[in-house]
Amino acid sequence: MPPLPSRNIEITGERLIVGEGVSDAAFFKFLCQERAINGFEIHGVSGNSSFGNFLKAAKGLTGNKNKLKSIILVADNDETPDASFKNVRSQIPDGWGHPNQPLEKAQRPDTPFIVIIMFPFPRIGASSHGCLESMLLQAAQPTLAAQTACLETFCACIGTTAWNITARDKMRLQCLMSASFPEDPNAGIQYSLRPDRGLIPLTHAYFNELADLLTNFDTWMSSNHVSWDAWKTARAAAAATPRAG
Amino acid sequence: MQSGYLMISHFAIKNFRCFRQWDQTGLKRFNFIVGESGVGKTALLEALFLAGANSPEIWFRLRRWRGLGEGPMQMNYRENYEAVFRDLFYQYDQRAKAAVTIWDISEGKREVEIFYEHLDVYTLPLGETGERNAFTVNPIVFKWDSKNKISRSTVEIRDGNLRMSVAGDIYPIVMISPRMPSSREYAQFYSNLSRTRKATPVLEAVKSIFEEIQAISLEMVAGEPVLHVDVNGLNELIPLGDLSGGIEKFVDVVVSIVMNRGGVILIDEIESGFYYKNTPKLLNTIVALCDRFDVQLFASTHSYEFLQMLSTAIMGSERTAKDFCLIRLEKEKGHQPLVTIIPGDSYAAAMQENFEVR
Numbered sequence: 001m002p003p004l005p006s007r008n009i010e011i012t013g014e015r016l017i018v019g020e021g022v023s024d025a026a027f028f029k030f031l032c033q034e035r036a037i038n039g040f041e042i043h044g045v046s047g048n049s050s051f052g053n054f055l056k057a058a059k060g061l062t063g064n065k066n067k068l069k070s071i072i073l074v075a076d077n078d079e080t081p082d083a084s085f086k087n088v089r090s091q092i093p094d095g096w097g098h099p100n101q102p103l104e105k106a107q108r109p110d111t112p113f114i115v116i117i118m119f120p121f122p123r124i125g126a127s128s129h130g131c132l133e134s135m136l137l138q139a140a141q142p143t144l145a146a147q148t149a150c151l152e153t154f155c156a157c158i159g160t161t162a163w164n165i166t167a168r169d170k171m172r173l174q175c176l177m178s179a180s181f182p183e184d185p186n187a188g189i190q191y192s193l194r195p196d197r198g199l200i201p202l203t204h205a206y207f208n209e210l211a212d213l214l215t216n217f218d219t220w221m222s223s224n225h226v227s228w229d230a231w232k233t234a235r236a237a238a239a240a241t242p243r244a245g
Numbered sequence: 246m247q248s249g250y251l252m253i254s255h256f257a258i259k260n261f262r263c264f265r266q267w268d269q270t271g272l273k274r275f276n277f278i279v280g281e282s283g284v285g286k287t288a289l290l291e292a293l294f295l296a297g298a299n300s301p302e303i304w305f306r307l308r309r310w311r312g313l314g315e316g317p318m319q320m321n322y323r324e325n326y327e328a329v330f331r332d333l334f335y336q337y338d339q340r341a342k343a344a345v346t347i348w349d350i351s352e353g354k355r356e357v358e359i360f361y362e363h364l365d366v367y368t369l370p371l372g373e374t375g376e377r378n379a380f381t382v383n384p385i386v387f388k389w390d391s392k393n394k395i396s397r398s399t400v401e402i403r404d405g406n407l408r409m410s411v412a413g414d415i416y417p418i419v420m421i422s423p424r425m426p427s428s429r430e431y432a433q434f435y436s437n438l439s440r441t442r443k444a445t446p447v448l449e450a451v452k453s454i455f456e457e458i459q460a461i462s463l464e465m466v467a468g469e470p471v472l473h474v475d476v477n478g479l480n481e482l483i484p485l486g487d488l489s490g491g492i493e494k495f496v497d498v499v500v501s502i503v504m505n506r507g508g509v510i511l512i513d514e515i516e517s518g519f520y521y522k523n524t525p526k527l528l529n530t531i532v533a534l535c536d537r538f539d540v541q542l543f544a545s546t547h548s549y550e551f552l553q554m555l556s557t558a559i560m561g562s563e564r565t566a567k568d569f570c571l572i573r574l575e576k577e578k579g580h581q582p583l584v585t586i587i588p589g590d591s592y593a594a595a596m597q598e599n600f601e602v603r
Contacts, residue, residue: 007599008599008601009598009601010600050598053594053598054594054598056590057591057597060595061585061591062585
């Protein structure tokens with residue numbers, strides 16, 4: 001008989017993604033699965049104020065056997081990108097690196113790299129306001145075009161243009177999922193993300209940059225480039241440089 | 246905290262049981278040891294207990310608690326003699342010297358070294374052909390170094406029996422094992438407290454949790470002193486062990502704390518025998534008594550439920566969080582266990598976030 005699995009969290013891998021909720025964790029799990037990205041251990045905490053407790057626990061458990069090399073923290077910008085980022089940053093324990101900006105890495109000696117990704121990533125149009133649901137709508141709306149058309153009418157009727165972006169996009173995604181999956185209209189996002197439901201295709205081009213970041217994460221971490229943008233620029237430059245011979 | 250309070254702040258273990266070399270600082274008032282079965286939790290407690298002892302007799306007691314050495318031992322061959330000590334040494338290598346060193350905040354360093362002394366002494370078992378059975382005894386030596394005073398005790402075979410001396414002073418350290426027979430020794434301890442009018446805290450602690458108990462007393466049963474309790478509604482006093490194994494264990498723990506003011510208590514499998522609904526109260530009482538009597542606690546546990554209760558019970562204030570740590574041992578194939586010291590605040594966070602800490 002195999003041993004009974006523990007229901008508790010055990011960090012055994014080298015790379016950890018910690019989302020602000022179970023939806024973020026499900027999103028990364030399915031994104032990695034769909035994009036064949038391996039090597040990340042993924043967890044969700046119970047809200048954007050809970051990173052601190054999780055990281056304090058993870059820091060205390062970091063012993064000789066713990067191979068943890070990097071941690072990606074993921075949270076929503078909502079309506080206040082700067083404040084939301086600072087909120088996450090402030091929860092990183094003393095003694096660990098504190099990135100100065102989203103998509104920058106920071107590290108102290110003998111501690112893991114820390115990177116903070118703020119959603120939506122990448123920006124949607126010119127705006128950095130929004131949340132995971134804002135991102136998921138980018139893929140769900142083209143896929144569920146008929147339901148989306150009805151949703152537009154409903155939103156106009158409700159008057160959601162007056163809502164803030166986060167509230168609006170959460171409502172839109174939930175309605176879209178409910179309308180498109182009558183077998184379980186009450187399903188949470190973590191279930192709607194399941195690829196076999198065909199509601200939110202994680203192969204959509206909107207997610208390419210995030211997939212690119214995860215795929216090249218180790219290479220970025222081992223480089224001298226602090227920011228993801230700087231690493232990408234260097235990669236592009238290297239690709240454009242003609243090879244000798 | 247009173248003067249004279251010892252508290253082990255640092256220990257080092259070398260070639261003892263599953264530990265090849267382990268040097269540990271950062272110990273706290275309350276130290277809880279976790280890890281899977283066979284990883285070395287009990288061995289750590291045994292190492293500390295041996296360091297505090299003053300006779301090899303402790304080693305035989307530890308063997309009994311591990312279920313070994315209950316019957317008469319045949320010491321007529323060198324192999325038999327050495328087999329009694331074989332598992333004391335890391336990877337059974339008896340050529341290496343085992344050592345445990347503790348440093349406390351009052352008296353400094355105390356160390357026990359255990360090794361074979363090479364002597365050319367032949368033992369000839371009587372009544373057998375001498376040449377066939379003659380064997381060289383390299384007696385094992387337990388050497389304590391305390392306050393720069395060296396004391397030695399050698400385990401010798403005399404007239405078919407093991408003989409060993411008491412060497413030097415004893416450190417105020419008590420170990421409670423789930424396998425140890427409780428009654429007689431603890432009846433003696435309780436008697437000592439009662440005679441010197443120091444037993445009141447024991448009864449207070451017991452009554453605070455088990456309200457039905459009105460009094461504790463020593464009564465003779467078949468010539469043996471046995472702890473009895475006066476329980477509401479019963480016409481006679483009853484032996485403590487007949488009332489509940491959990492209450493008996495709790496009394497053992499409380500007696501150990503009260504009689505060992507300023508010392509150290511080692512408890513193997515602390516949750517064992519305690520009913521889950523009583524455990525938080527028991528734990529709070531043990532912590533409060535350790536505070537009151539300036540006792541340092543090392544306790545092992547397997548139970549996640551206990552650890553959850555512990556995080557609630559002991560982490561109630563900033564002071565106790567700072568006075569607390571979890572010593573996590575993890576198996577590493579072919580090597581000694583890996584050790585992580587988890588500070589109190591990280592441990593509390595880990596329990597809140599449902600991390601696996603065992």
